Amino acid sequence: MAVTDEAIRKIKDMILSGDLTPGQRLPPEKELSERLGLSRNSLREAVKALEVIKVLDVRRGDGTYVTSLEPELLLEALSFVVDLHQDHSIIEIFEVRRVLEPYAAGCAATTISDSDIIRLRNMLDSVDASTSVEDLVTHDLEFHRLINRAGGNDYMANLLESLSSSTVRARIWRGVTQEGAVARTLEEHRAIVSAMESRDSEMTRSWASIHVGGIETWIRRAVAGSNEKGDD
Amino acid sequence: MAVTDEAIRKIKDMILSGDLTPGQRLPPEKELSERLGLSRNSLREAVKALEVIKVLDVRRGDGTYVTSLEPELLLEALSFVVDLHQDHSIIEIFEVRRVLEPYAAGCAATTISDSDIIRLRNMLDSVDASTSVEDLVTHDLEFHRLINRAGGNDYMANLLESLSSSTVRARIWRGVTQEGAVARTLEEHRAIVSAMESRDSEMTRSWASIHVGGIETWIRRAVAGSNEKGDD
DNA sequence: GTAACCGAAAGGTCGGATGTTTAGTATCAC
DNA sequence: GTGATACTAAACATCCGACCTTTCGGTTAC
Structure with missing residues:
Protein backbone atom coordinates (compact mmCIF):
# COMPACT_ATOMS: atom_id res chain seq x y z
CA MET A 1 0.00 0.00 0.00
CA ALA A 2 1.17 3.43 0.73
CA VAL A 3 2.34 6.32 2.83
CA THR A 4 0.69 5.36 6.10
CA ASP A 5 1.93 1.80 6.05
CA GLU A 6 5.31 3.04 5.03
CA ALA A 7 5.31 5.37 7.99
CA ILE A 8 4.46 2.46 10.28
CA ARG A 9 7.36 0.51 8.87
CA LYS A 10 9.73 3.44 9.19
CA ILE A 11 8.83 4.06 12.79
CA LYS A 12 9.24 0.37 13.53
CA ASP A 13 12.62 0.41 11.82
CA MET A 14 13.66 3.42 13.86
CA ILE A 15 12.88 1.43 16.99
CA LEU A 16 14.66 -1.69 15.75
CA SER A 17 17.73 0.24 14.71
CA GLY A 18 17.93 1.99 18.03
CA ASP A 19 17.20 5.45 16.67
CA LEU A 20 14.20 5.34 18.94
CA THR A 21 14.55 3.68 22.31
CA PRO A 22 11.92 2.70 24.88
CA GLY A 23 10.65 5.73 26.70
CA GLN A 24 12.00 8.14 24.15
CA ARG A 25 9.91 10.94 22.82
CA LEU A 26 9.13 11.26 19.15
CA PRO A 27 9.36 14.55 17.28
CA PRO A 28 6.08 16.51 17.17
CA GLU A 29 3.59 15.22 14.67
CA LYS A 30 4.14 18.17 12.39
CA GLU A 31 7.89 17.79 12.30
CA LEU A 32 7.84 14.00 12.01
CA SER A 33 5.29 14.09 9.23
CA GLU A 34 7.48 16.47 7.27
CA ARG A 35 10.54 14.35 7.85
CA LEU A 36 8.79 11.17 6.74
CA GLY A 37 7.23 12.99 3.82
CA LEU A 38 3.53 12.64 4.50
CA SER A 39 0.71 14.72 5.87
CA ARG A 40 -0.01 15.03 9.54
CA ASN A 41 -3.33 13.26 9.07
CA SER A 42 -1.73 10.25 7.48
CA LEU A 43 1.01 10.14 10.06
CA ARG A 44 -1.62 10.21 12.78
CA GLU A 45 -3.18 7.09 11.30
CA ALA A 46 0.17 5.36 11.56
CA VAL A 47 0.70 6.56 15.11
CA LYS A 48 -2.79 5.47 16.09
CA ALA A 49 -2.13 1.99 14.75
CA LEU A 50 1.11 1.73 16.72
CA GLU A 51 -0.67 3.06 19.76
CA VAL A 52 -3.32 0.35 19.85
CA ILE A 53 -0.68 -2.35 19.75
CA LYS A 54 1.04 -0.56 22.62
CA VAL A 55 4.18 0.37 20.78
CA LEU A 56 3.63 4.10 21.12
CA ASP A 57 2.13 6.05 23.98
CA VAL A 58 0.45 9.29 22.96
CA ARG A 59 0.06 11.90 25.69
CA ARG A 60 -2.16 14.74 24.74
CA GLY A 61 -0.64 18.15 25.22
CA ASP A 62 2.72 16.57 25.88
CA GLY A 63 4.03 14.37 23.12
CA THR A 64 4.29 10.86 21.72
CA TYR A 65 6.62 8.36 23.35
CA VAL A 66 7.90 4.88 22.66
CA THR A 67 6.52 2.58 25.33
CA SER A 68 8.68 0.35 27.45
CA LEU A 69 8.04 -2.37 24.85
CA GLU A 70 7.70 -4.82 27.70
CA PRO A 71 6.03 -8.11 26.75
CA GLU A 72 3.35 -7.33 29.26
CA MET B 1 -9.87 8.93 25.87
CA ALA B 2 -11.86 10.10 22.97
CA VAL B 3 -13.74 9.79 19.74
CA THR B 4 -11.26 7.61 17.88
CA ASP B 5 -10.95 5.05 20.65
CA GLU B 6 -14.67 5.10 21.08
CA ALA B 7 -15.08 4.37 17.40
CA ILE B 8 -12.70 1.41 17.74
CA ARG B 9 -14.75 0.08 20.59
CA LYS B 10 -18.02 0.59 18.76
CA ILE B 11 -16.80 -1.22 15.68
CA LYS B 12 -15.51 -4.05 17.84
CA ASP B 13 -18.85 -4.22 19.61
CA MET B 14 -20.64 -4.34 16.28
CA ILE B 15 -18.57 -7.37 15.39
CA LEU B 16 -19.07 -9.04 18.75
CA SER B 17 -22.81 -8.45 18.68
CA GLY B 18 -23.10 -9.84 15.20
CA ASP B 19 -24.13 -6.57 13.57
CA LEU B 20 -20.99 -7.01 11.54
CA THR B 21 -20.01 -10.50 10.44
CA PRO B 22 -16.79 -11.78 8.89
CA GLY B 23 -16.57 -10.78 5.27
CA GLN B 24 -19.24 -8.14 5.59
CA ARG B 25 -18.74 -4.73 4.14
CA LEU B 26 -18.86 -1.65 6.30
CA PRO B 27 -20.75 1.47 5.31
CA PRO B 28 -18.68 4.04 3.41
CA GLU B 29 -16.36 6.08 5.57
CA LYS B 30 -18.49 9.18 5.16
CA GLU B 31 -21.68 7.47 6.21
CA LEU B 32 -20.12 5.50 9.06
CA SER B 33 -18.39 8.56 10.41
CA GLU B 34 -21.67 10.44 10.48
CA ARG B 35 -23.43 7.56 12.14
CA LEU B 36 -20.76 7.21 14.82
CA GLY B 37 -20.64 10.94 15.26
CA LEU B 38 -17.07 11.81 14.37
CA SER B 39 -15.15 13.20 11.45
CA ARG B 40 -14.01 11.05 8.61
CA ASN B 41 -10.38 11.74 9.51
CA SER B 42 -10.84 10.46 13.03
CA LEU B 43 -12.76 7.45 11.85
CA ARG B 44 -9.95 6.64 9.47
CA GLU B 45 -7.56 6.49 12.40
CA ALA B 46 -9.81 3.95 14.05
CA VAL B 47 -10.13 1.93 10.87
CA LYS B 48 -6.38 2.01 10.34
CA ALA B 49 -5.80 0.67 13.83
CA LEU B 50 -8.24 -2.18 13.25
CA GLU B 51 -6.63 -2.82 9.91
CA VAL B 52 -3.13 -3.38 11.27
CA ILE B 53 -4.40 -5.98 13.69
CA LYS B 54 -6.15 -7.65 10.77
CA VAL B 55 -9.68 -7.10 11.96
CA LEU B 56 -10.64 -4.93 9.01
CA ASP B 57 -9.57 -5.18 5.40
CA VAL B 58 -9.56 -1.89 3.53
CA ARG B 59 -9.75 -2.17 -0.23
CA ARG B 60 -9.08 1.06 -1.98
CA GLY B 61 -11.71 2.06 -4.47
CA ASP B 62 -13.97 -0.66 -3.19
CA GLY B 63 -14.79 -0.51 0.48
CA THR B 64 -13.87 -1.68 3.94
CA TYR B 65 -14.64 -5.23 5.01
CA VAL B 66 -14.49 -7.30 8.15
CA THR B 67 -11.82 -9.95 7.69
CA SER B 68 -12.45 -13.64 8.19
CA LEU B 69 -11.24 -13.12 11.77
CA GLU B 70 -9.41 -16.43 11.44
CA PRO B 71 -6.78 -17.01 14.11
CA GLU B 72 -4.23 -17.22 11.35
C1' DG C 1 9.05 29.50 49.44
C1' DT C 2 4.68 28.75 47.65
C1' DA C 3 0.75 29.23 44.95
C1' DA C 4 -1.64 31.11 41.16
C1' DC C 5 -1.22 32.55 36.44
C1' DC C 6 -0.09 32.42 31.68
C1' DG C 7 1.62 31.23 27.29
C1' DA C 8 3.94 28.13 24.17
C1' DA C 9 3.80 23.55 22.44
C1' DA C 10 1.65 19.34 21.39
C1' DG C 11 -1.94 16.41 20.42
C1' DG C 12 -7.39 16.09 19.16
C1' DT C 13 -10.81 17.05 15.93
C1' DC C 14 -12.87 18.83 12.13
C1' DG C 15 -14.35 20.13 7.18
C1' DG C 16 -13.37 20.27 2.69
C1' DA C 17 -10.80 19.67 -1.62
C1' DT C 18 -8.53 16.70 -4.77
C1' DG C 19 -6.20 12.43 -6.44
C1' DT C 20 -6.41 7.18 -7.39
C1' DT C 21 -8.29 2.90 -7.66
C1' DT C 22 -11.90 -0.26 -8.21
C1' DA C 23 -16.26 -2.45 -9.61
C1' DG C 24 -19.78 -2.39 -12.48
C1' DT C 25 -22.07 -1.07 -16.59
C1' DA C 26 -22.64 0.29 -21.13
C1' DT C 27 -20.96 0.08 -25.58
C1' DC C 28 -18.84 -1.55 -29.62
C1' DA C 29 -16.39 -4.83 -32.63
C1' DC C 30 -16.40 -9.36 -34.20
C1' DG D 1 -24.21 -13.74 -28.82
C1' DT D 2 -19.71 -13.02 -26.99
C1' DG D 3 -15.77 -10.79 -25.88
C1' DA D 4 -13.09 -6.80 -25.21
C1' DT D 5 -13.02 -1.97 -24.39
C1' DA D 6 -14.43 2.53 -22.50
C1' DC D 7 -16.80 5.07 -19.26
C1' DT D 8 -18.69 6.37 -14.79
C1' DA D 9 -19.86 6.43 -10.12
C1' DA D 10 -18.38 5.09 -5.67
C1' DA D 11 -14.97 4.54 -2.28
C1' DC D 12 -10.63 4.97 -0.27
C1' DA D 13 -5.97 7.95 -0.10
C1' DT D 14 -3.99 12.06 0.91
C1' DC D 15 -3.43 16.54 1.91
C1' DC D 16 -4.20 21.34 3.78
C1' DG D 17 -5.37 24.45 7.10
C1' DA D 18 -8.07 25.84 10.93
C1' DC D 19 -9.41 25.70 15.71
C1' DC D 20 -9.90 23.40 20.29
C1' DT D 21 -8.05 21.23 24.54
C1' DT D 22 -4.56 19.64 27.45
C1' DT D 23 -0.10 19.76 29.43
C1' DC D 24 4.21 21.57 30.94
C1' DG D 25 7.13 24.91 32.58
C1' DG D 26 8.35 29.46 33.54
C1' DT D 27 6.86 33.80 35.70
C1' DT D 28 4.72 36.56 38.86
C1' DA D 29 2.34 37.86 43.11
C1' DC D 30 1.98 37.06 47.77
Missing part, protein backbone atom coordinates in the same frame (compact mmCIF):
# COMPACT_ATOMS: atom_id res chain seq x y z
CA LEU A 73 2.34 -4.27 27.31
CA LEU A 74 2.65 -5.70 23.86
CA LEU A 75 0.81 -8.90 24.66
CA GLU A 76 -1.99 -6.89 26.18
CA ALA A 77 -3.01 -6.04 22.64
CA LEU A 78 -3.45 -9.74 22.04
CA SER A 79 -6.41 -9.96 24.37
CA PHE A 80 -8.25 -7.51 22.16
CA VAL A 81 -7.85 -9.98 19.36
CA VAL A 82 -8.70 -13.04 21.43
CA ASP A 83 -12.01 -11.42 22.30
CA LEU A 84 -12.96 -11.64 18.67
CA HIS A 85 -12.38 -15.35 18.36
CA GLN A 86 -15.34 -17.61 18.01
CA ASP A 87 -16.29 -20.89 19.64
CA HIS A 88 -14.11 -22.99 17.41
CA SER A 89 -10.98 -21.04 18.25
CA ILE A 90 -11.85 -20.92 21.93
CA ILE A 91 -11.27 -24.64 22.17
CA GLU A 92 -7.92 -24.42 20.46
CA ILE A 93 -6.94 -21.52 22.67
CA PHE A 94 -7.81 -23.61 25.67
CA GLU A 95 -5.66 -26.44 24.48
CA VAL A 96 -2.74 -24.03 24.40
CA ARG A 97 -3.55 -23.04 27.96
CA ARG A 98 -3.75 -26.69 28.94
CA VAL A 99 -0.22 -27.24 27.71
CA LEU A 100 1.35 -24.08 29.07
CA GLU A 101 -0.29 -23.60 32.44
CA PRO A 102 0.74 -26.93 33.96
CA TYR A 103 4.28 -26.25 32.85
CA ALA A 104 4.26 -22.79 34.40
CA ALA A 105 2.67 -24.10 37.58
CA GLY A 106 5.27 -26.85 37.79
CA CYS A 107 8.04 -24.28 37.52
CA ALA A 108 6.31 -22.13 40.11
CA ALA A 109 6.23 -25.00 42.59
CA THR A 110 9.97 -24.73 43.04
CA THR A 111 10.31 -20.97 42.78
CA ILE A 112 7.25 -19.43 44.41
CA SER A 113 7.84 -17.52 47.64
CA ASP A 114 6.22 -18.46 50.94
CA SER A 115 4.45 -15.13 51.05
CA ASP A 116 2.91 -15.74 47.64
CA ILE A 117 1.63 -19.09 48.82
CA ILE A 118 0.00 -17.34 51.73
CA ARG A 119 -1.58 -14.89 49.33
CA LEU A 120 -2.95 -17.81 47.33
CA ARG A 121 -4.38 -19.33 50.50
CA ASN A 122 -6.06 -16.02 51.34
CA MET A 123 -7.52 -15.85 47.87
CA LEU A 124 -8.99 -19.31 48.28
CA ASP A 125 -10.52 -18.37 51.62
CA SER A 126 -12.27 -15.38 50.10
CA VAL A 127 -14.49 -17.38 47.74
CA ASP A 128 -16.90 -20.27 47.97
CA ALA A 129 -19.85 -21.74 46.09
CA SER A 130 -22.00 -18.72 46.96
CA THR A 131 -19.68 -16.13 45.46
CA SER A 132 -21.05 -14.11 42.54
CA VAL A 133 -19.91 -14.90 39.03
CA GLU A 134 -18.16 -11.53 38.74
CA ASP A 135 -16.12 -12.15 41.85
CA LEU A 136 -15.32 -15.69 40.78
CA VAL A 137 -13.95 -14.37 37.50
CA THR A 138 -11.80 -11.85 39.34
CA HIS A 139 -10.62 -14.51 41.75
CA ASP A 140 -9.82 -16.93 38.97
CA LEU A 141 -7.90 -14.31 37.04
CA GLU A 142 -5.77 -13.30 40.02
CA PHE A 143 -5.23 -16.86 41.14
CA HIS A 144 -3.85 -18.04 37.83
CA ARG A 145 -1.98 -14.83 37.23
CA LEU A 146 -0.07 -15.11 40.46
CA ILE A 147 0.90 -18.71 39.77
CA ASN A 148 1.86 -18.02 36.19
CA ARG A 149 4.04 -15.09 37.20
CA ALA A 150 5.67 -17.17 39.89
CA GLY A 151 6.69 -19.59 37.14
CA GLY A 152 9.42 -17.14 36.25
CA ASN A 153 8.62 -16.64 32.59
CA ASP A 154 6.95 -13.26 32.28
CA TYR A 155 6.32 -13.68 28.62
CA MET A 156 4.49 -16.93 29.17
CA ALA A 157 2.51 -15.42 32.02
CA ASN A 158 1.41 -12.48 29.92
CA LEU A 159 0.62 -14.72 27.01
CA LEU A 160 -1.57 -16.90 29.18
CA GLU A 161 -3.29 -13.87 30.56
CA SER A 162 -4.06 -12.58 27.10
CA LEU A 163 -5.28 -15.96 25.96
CA SER A 164 -7.89 -16.13 28.66
CA SER A 165 -9.58 -12.80 28.21
CA SER A 166 -12.09 -11.76 30.80
CA THR A 167 -15.04 -12.15 28.47
CA VAL A 168 -14.13 -15.78 27.87
CA ARG A 169 -13.52 -16.33 31.57
CA ALA A 170 -16.88 -14.80 32.37
CA ARG A 171 -18.60 -17.13 29.96
CA ILE A 172 -16.90 -20.13 31.48
CA TRP A 173 -17.66 -19.29 35.08
CA ARG A 174 -21.25 -18.59 34.21
CA GLY A 175 -21.41 -22.13 32.88
CA VAL A 176 -19.53 -23.58 35.82
CA THR A 177 -21.93 -21.85 38.18
CA GLN A 178 -24.97 -23.12 36.35
CA GLU A 179 -23.67 -26.65 36.54
CA GLY A 180 -23.07 -26.29 40.25
CA ALA A 181 -19.46 -27.22 39.72
CA VAL A 182 -18.06 -24.23 41.53
CA ALA A 183 -17.13 -26.20 44.64
CA ARG A 184 -15.25 -28.82 42.64
CA THR A 185 -13.41 -26.20 40.61
CA LEU A 186 -12.33 -24.34 43.73
CA GLU A 187 -11.28 -27.67 45.22
CA GLU A 188 -8.91 -28.08 42.33
CA HIS A 189 -7.50 -24.65 43.04
CA ARG A 190 -6.84 -25.78 46.59
CA ALA A 191 -5.15 -28.95 45.41
CA ILE A 192 -2.82 -26.92 43.21
CA VAL A 193 -1.83 -24.68 46.10
CA SER A 194 -1.31 -27.68 48.39
CA ALA A 195 0.99 -29.29 45.88
CA MET A 196 2.96 -26.08 45.55
CA GLU A 197 3.17 -25.82 49.29
CA SER A 198 4.82 -29.23 49.28
CA ARG A 199 7.16 -27.91 46.60
CA ASP A 200 6.07 -30.86 44.53
CA SER A 201 6.53 -29.90 40.89
CA GLU A 202 5.09 -33.08 39.53
CA MET A 203 1.91 -32.97 41.57
CA THR A 204 1.44 -29.28 40.90
CA ARG A 205 1.77 -29.93 37.22
CA SER A 206 -0.69 -32.79 37.35
CA TRP A 207 -3.30 -30.89 39.32
CA ALA A 208 -2.98 -27.88 37.05
CA SER A 209 -3.38 -30.19 34.09
CA ILE A 210 -6.48 -31.75 35.58
CA HIS A 211 -7.90 -28.36 36.40
CA VAL A 212 -7.44 -26.76 32.99
CA GLY A 213 -8.21 -30.00 31.21
CA GLY A 214 -11.46 -30.32 33.11
CA ILE A 215 -12.56 -26.88 32.04
CA GLU A 216 -11.50 -27.62 28.49
CA THR A 217 -13.70 -30.71 28.46
CA TRP A 218 -16.57 -28.66 29.79
CA ILE A 219 -16.09 -26.09 27.03
CA ARG A 220 -16.01 -28.76 24.36
CA ARG A 221 -19.32 -30.07 25.60
CA ALA A 222 -20.77 -26.57 25.81
CA VAL A 223 -19.70 -25.71 22.28
CA ALA A 224 -20.95 -29.00 20.93
CA GLY A 225 -24.25 -28.40 22.73
CA SER A 226 -24.72 -24.93 21.32
CA ASN A 227 -23.94 -26.23 17.86
CA GLU A 228 -26.63 -28.85 18.20
CA LYS A 229 -29.07 -26.09 18.96
CA GLY A 230 -27.87 -24.31 15.85
CA ASP A 231 -26.36 -21.57 17.95
CA ASP A 232 -23.14 -21.51 16.04
CA LEU B 73 -4.92 -13.65 10.36
CA LEU B 74 -5.23 -12.19 13.80
CA LEU B 75 -2.12 -13.87 15.16
CA GLU B 76 -0.17 -12.59 12.20
CA ALA B 77 -0.24 -9.22 13.88
CA LEU B 78 1.56 -10.82 16.79
CA SER B 79 4.72 -11.35 14.80
CA PHE B 80 4.95 -7.62 14.28
CA VAL B 81 5.11 -7.27 18.02
CA VAL B 82 7.50 -10.17 18.56
CA ASP B 83 9.94 -8.47 16.23
CA LEU B 84 10.21 -5.64 18.70
CA HIS B 85 11.17 -7.82 21.62
CA GLN B 86 14.68 -7.69 22.92
CA ASP B 87 17.17 -10.35 23.91
CA HIS B 88 15.66 -10.91 27.31
CA SER B 89 12.22 -11.64 25.92
CA ILE B 90 13.60 -13.78 23.14
CA ILE B 91 14.68 -16.36 25.68
CA GLU B 92 11.29 -16.41 27.31
CA ILE B 93 9.61 -16.67 23.94
CA PHE B 94 11.78 -19.64 23.17
CA GLU B 95 10.82 -21.32 26.37
CA VAL B 96 7.21 -21.07 25.27
CA ARG B 97 8.17 -22.66 21.98
CA ARG B 98 10.03 -25.40 23.82
CA VAL B 99 6.88 -26.29 25.70
CA LEU B 100 4.42 -26.06 22.83
CA GLU B 101 6.31 -27.48 19.88
CA PRO B 102 7.03 -30.89 21.36
CA TYR B 103 3.38 -31.18 22.28
CA ALA B 104 2.27 -30.23 18.78
CA ALA B 105 4.79 -32.58 17.22
CA GLY B 106 3.63 -35.41 19.48
CA CYS B 107 0.07 -34.85 18.36
CA ALA B 108 1.19 -34.71 14.76
CA ALA B 109 2.90 -38.10 15.04
CA THR B 110 -0.48 -39.79 15.22
CA THR B 111 -2.37 -37.54 12.83
CA ILE B 112 0.03 -36.55 10.07
CA SER B 113 -0.68 -37.95 6.63
CA ASP B 114 1.74 -40.12 4.71
CA SER B 115 1.98 -37.54 1.98
CA ASP B 116 2.99 -34.88 4.47
CA ILE B 117 5.73 -37.15 5.78
CA ILE B 118 7.00 -37.48 2.24
CA ARG B 119 6.96 -33.71 1.91
CA LEU B 120 9.02 -33.46 5.07
CA ARG B 121 11.50 -35.98 3.67
CA ASN B 122 11.79 -33.95 0.49
CA MET B 123 12.40 -30.81 2.49
CA LEU B 124 15.21 -32.52 4.36
CA ASP B 125 16.80 -33.67 1.13
CA SER B 126 16.85 -30.15 -0.23
CA VAL B 127 19.24 -28.77 2.37
CA ASP B 128 22.62 -29.62 3.83
CA ALA B 129 25.50 -27.95 5.62
CA SER B 130 26.36 -25.91 2.52
CA THR B 131 22.94 -24.28 2.16
CA SER B 132 22.79 -20.50 2.50
CA VAL B 133 21.46 -18.96 5.68
CA GLU B 134 18.46 -17.52 3.85
CA ASP B 135 17.48 -20.92 2.48
CA LEU B 136 18.01 -22.54 5.86
CA VAL B 137 15.64 -20.05 7.43
CA THR B 138 13.03 -20.76 4.79
CA HIS B 139 13.51 -24.49 5.21
CA ASP B 140 13.27 -24.29 8.96
CA LEU B 141 10.13 -22.18 8.80
CA GLU B 142 8.37 -24.55 6.43
CA PHE B 143 9.53 -27.64 8.26
CA HIS B 144 8.19 -26.58 11.61
CA ARG B 145 5.09 -25.04 10.12
CA LEU B 146 4.09 -28.27 8.44
CA ILE B 147 4.57 -30.27 11.61
CA ASN B 148 2.78 -27.75 13.78
CA ARG B 149 -0.18 -27.64 11.41
CA ALA B 150 -0.31 -31.40 11.32
CA GLY B 151 -0.72 -31.29 15.09
CA GLY B 152 -4.32 -30.36 14.49
CA ASN B 153 -4.49 -27.17 16.51
CA ASP B 154 -4.42 -24.31 14.05
CA TYR B 155 -4.37 -21.72 16.75
CA MET B 156 -1.30 -23.26 18.31
CA ALA B 157 0.37 -23.57 14.94
CA ASN B 158 -0.22 -19.94 14.12
CA LEU B 159 0.87 -18.87 17.55
CA LEU B 160 4.12 -20.77 17.20
CA GLU B 161 4.67 -19.27 13.81
CA SER B 162 4.19 -15.78 15.15
CA LEU B 163 6.46 -16.45 18.10
CA SER B 164 9.36 -17.38 15.89
CA SER B 165 9.36 -14.42 13.56
CA SER B 166 11.64 -14.60 10.59
CA THR B 167 14.03 -11.99 11.94
CA VAL B 168 14.58 -14.06 15.06
CA ARG B 169 14.96 -17.21 13.00
CA ALA B 170 17.49 -15.49 10.77
CA ARG B 171 19.52 -14.45 13.76
CA ILE B 172 19.52 -17.97 15.10
CA TRP B 173 20.53 -19.69 11.91
CA ARG B 174 23.30 -17.19 11.39
CA GLY B 175 24.63 -18.28 14.74
CA VAL B 176 24.10 -21.96 14.05
CA THR B 177 25.95 -21.61 10.78
CA GLN B 178 28.86 -19.82 12.40
CA GLU B 179 29.20 -22.57 14.97
CA GLY B 180 29.20 -25.19 12.27
CA ALA B 181 26.24 -26.84 13.92
CA VAL B 182 24.08 -26.95 10.82
CA ALA B 183 24.63 -30.66 10.24
CA ARG B 184 23.66 -31.55 13.77
CA THR B 185 20.57 -29.35 13.69
CA LEU B 186 19.44 -30.90 10.42
CA GLU B 187 20.12 -34.31 11.90
CA GLU B 188 17.64 -33.49 14.64
CA HIS B 189 15.11 -32.59 11.99
CA ARG B 190 15.64 -36.01 10.46
CA ALA B 191 15.20 -37.71 13.80
CA ILE B 192 11.89 -35.93 14.32
CA VAL B 193 10.63 -37.08 10.94
CA SER B 194 11.80 -40.64 11.56
CA ALA B 195 9.94 -40.76 14.84
CA MET B 196 6.82 -39.46 13.17
CA GLU B 197 7.20 -42.03 10.45
CA SER B 198 7.10 -44.68 13.15
CA ARG B 199 4.00 -43.00 14.51
CA ASP B 200 5.81 -42.79 17.80
CA SER B 201 4.34 -39.87 19.71
CA GLU B 202 6.67 -40.19 22.63
CA MET B 203 9.85 -40.25 20.55
CA THR B 204 8.62 -37.43 18.35
CA ARG B 205 7.93 -35.36 21.38
CA SER B 206 11.32 -36.10 22.85
CA TRP B 207 13.23 -35.32 19.71
CA ALA B 208 11.30 -32.11 19.20
CA SER B 209 12.05 -31.20 22.79
CA ILE B 210 15.75 -31.89 22.29
CA HIS B 211 15.76 -29.92 19.09
CA VAL B 212 14.09 -26.76 20.40
CA GLY B 213 15.78 -27.09 23.76
CA GLY B 214 19.15 -27.27 22.09
CA ILE B 215 18.53 -24.08 20.21
CA GLU B 216 17.25 -22.45 23.36
CA THR B 217 20.47 -23.32 25.14
CA TRP B 218 22.44 -21.88 22.29
CA ILE B 219 20.45 -18.64 22.47
CA ARG B 220 20.98 -18.37 26.21
CA ARG B 221 24.70 -18.65 25.67
CA ALA B 222 24.62 -16.15 22.81
CA VAL B 223 22.67 -13.60 24.83
CA ALA B 224 24.90 -14.08 27.86
CA GLY B 225 27.91 -13.63 25.62
CA SER B 226 26.66 -10.42 24.07
CA ASN B 227 25.86 -9.08 27.51
CA GLU B 228 29.39 -9.72 28.65
CA LYS B 229 30.60 -7.64 25.77
CA GLY B 230 28.20 -4.91 26.86
CA ASP B 231 26.17 -5.42 23.72
CA ASP B 232 22.87 -5.32 25.53
